[in-house]
Amino acid sequence: MADATTRRASNALSAAMVRTVQEPGKYHDGGGTGLFLRVDPNGSRFWVQRVTIRGKRRELGLGSPPLVTLAEARDKATDNKRLARAGGDPLAEKRAARGTLTFAEAVERYLEGKLAEFRNDKHRKQWRATLNTYAAPKIGKMQVEAIEVRDVLRVLEPIWTTKTETASRLRGRIEAVLSWATVAGHRTGDNPARWGGNLAELLPKPSKVTKGGNHPALALGDVPRWWQELSKREGMAARALEFLTMCAARSGEVRGMTWGEVDLGGGHGATRATSATWTIPADRMKAEREHRVPLTPGAVALLLSIGGTGDGDDWQKPGDDELVFPAPRGGAMSDMTISAVMRRMNEAEVKAGGAGWLDSRSKRPAVPHGLRSTFRDWAAERGYERDMAEMALAHNVGTEVERAYRRTDYVERRRAMLASWVSFLSGDSNPANNVVKLGGV
Template identity: 45%
Template sequence: MPRKAVEMSPLAVRRLTKPGHYVVGGVAGLALQVSDTGARSWVLRARIGSRRRDMGLGGYPDVDLALARQKAREARDLIDKGVDPILVRREAKSALLAKQASHKTFEQCATEFIDAKSAEWRNTKHAAQWTSTLKTYAYPHIGKLLVSDVGVTQVLAVLKPIWTVKTETATRVRGRIEQILDWATVQHYRQGPNPARWRGHMDKLLPTPGKVAQVKHHKALALDEVPAFYSALKLQSGIGARALELAVLTAARSGEVRGATWPEIDLGQKLWTVPAGRMKAGKEHRVPLSDAAVALLTALPRVEGTALVFPSPKKKLLSDMTLVAVIRRMKVDGVPHGFRSSFKDWATERTQYSREAVEMSLAHTIGDKVEAAYRRGDLLEQRRKLLADWAAFLGNGGALSS
């Protein structure tokens, strides 16, 4: 045990301003440490186990003499019981930091989830759509809540106001909340079942989406009106009109056409190969080009400074509204995606081509995994004839039927 020192008074302690180590008495080993800068702090020097340790007790005058002695006594009581007070304090601090780190809000978890998953999303707009819908519909209700506190009541507060009026959006929001809460559970930020899960849970609390709102199909022209539209389209000027023309000829999606690049197109082989990263199904898609499509592409100028086939005036990707604007200028009640429906109606009702060839032309997934495993080819030559007949149907005023 250290030699017992004379107990200093509060006034005497206040006068200790020169750099040094001053034992203040009252508790063995308690001292005031004055640094060269004039900062003063309390130190308890004691033997803990087999080691002599210095334990900080706080700065002076925030911790006055009476409080320093109280802290020193408490520390010595622990030492007498065989407990290391320094280790206890470190463990308590570590536990506090761990607890603070696990106390994440729903919005914080959503942001981290989107950052973690966005690399695997093919469409760069996907992350923006996630953020936008969550910011609009979820964050006002649960964004600032600890993710551990998000339960059924809170999820319903998000979904109920939009479930019957914006059903499609609401179902997406529910699915996104479910994924974020699953992620938070794996990260140990929350425990228990996911309150946003649908089957056996939310399906008992909310109406089935399909029974709330009728599915809205893309607006499409009557099949016999398509050739006349196509003829009128060819007379329209502008890069948007040419992009829409290729979309009609190939039955491709607007995004696939707008993102087309010259390296993807082999005019000699009459083939357009869309890479997997730009396809909805995540698989490379080969598009046979009819003579009409080749003629269209051959007549297009190559714009210096971009590989895009249909660049905007700023040599960027065309807006998804550019093709819609062409249709509106023509005063037609339809959307670009509707011509895919027209193509399918024509192929199904007026030709003898196989269902598989038609679905593959639309880049739809064919059958189940077993069926897909047995079908290695993509029916390219059959689809080449199919799209050639489609182009003839468009160009002949709808007279062709094979």
């Protein structure tokens, strides 16, 4: 942010300066009205006025240039100052004129102007999804002016140590929405979602919560029995978790998977898997690079069991735009739905007298993303090349130069590796016997 050198005693602002300034900071206008122009790091600009109302210092949003000119902002600031000196409350009048606003409504209003700034549709959906999934149930119906630090903590604390990266992003998004609400005149005072000097004093640093941000992984010794228990579970979420495990894929990749991304190759039944492939487009990948996943006979059998019509050579794939693993009421399945399957499996194991499906190091219950770590440990134990295992996980391998010159993704070698992995899941040490029992199939 710009330092005190941007603040001057007299009218420091000009129409030209307001139009061209880009450096983040607070640019005070002088004149005793408390008016200043706030420029955020993302380039957004807002008129803000600091004024004492009935003994309390407040900040009022006066709009944004160029919609509100410098002259108009000065007029508004002068009127507010006069009203406050006369004992009135310009903030209350502004609220009455605007009406009350809930957090859920503020999210929609904020995103109307912000969604266009994101690079692709994936980021736009993620922004909205995190707020809808975690914040809306707790504070969505609250008036933005009533939200305090304790309310933000109610949203963040349940996932701060288990989904730290998601929680950290969520905090920043709540902060952005409440910042907009303040500037727009719907709330006053400090931002309760601010990190520095605020939540940083109440929550552990994200980097310190879990070393390396590791997700609890299923212990290798528990895998075959866990897999057998999973096969007994009914429902689309359980099938999605099975597919996720067989492909060592991320939850978001599976939940957003469409039939158009699937090529089951020739033949029918399990023989399709000699060339069956799932191709995830770059805009759905974390690394923003297309990723091919070779499908094993077990993965193909699962797909054939949940979609399409007919049998054998007469099987017809659903429409390309249809989701492979839709939610019960349509649309994409949430990350929490798949996580709930593992949580219920852990609860059932504990209820039956077991220790639960725990990470061997942290002793925390395993989560879907941790299954990728389980796969990585298995690949290392079995002596598979590091690069091939990392490619299976869609991680960047080698330098940018090495990746630029590499002309293969080892899809067929990875097919054999995943076939061996699925055999391990089913408790069969012989990769040739790659027949997987699927729940509900």
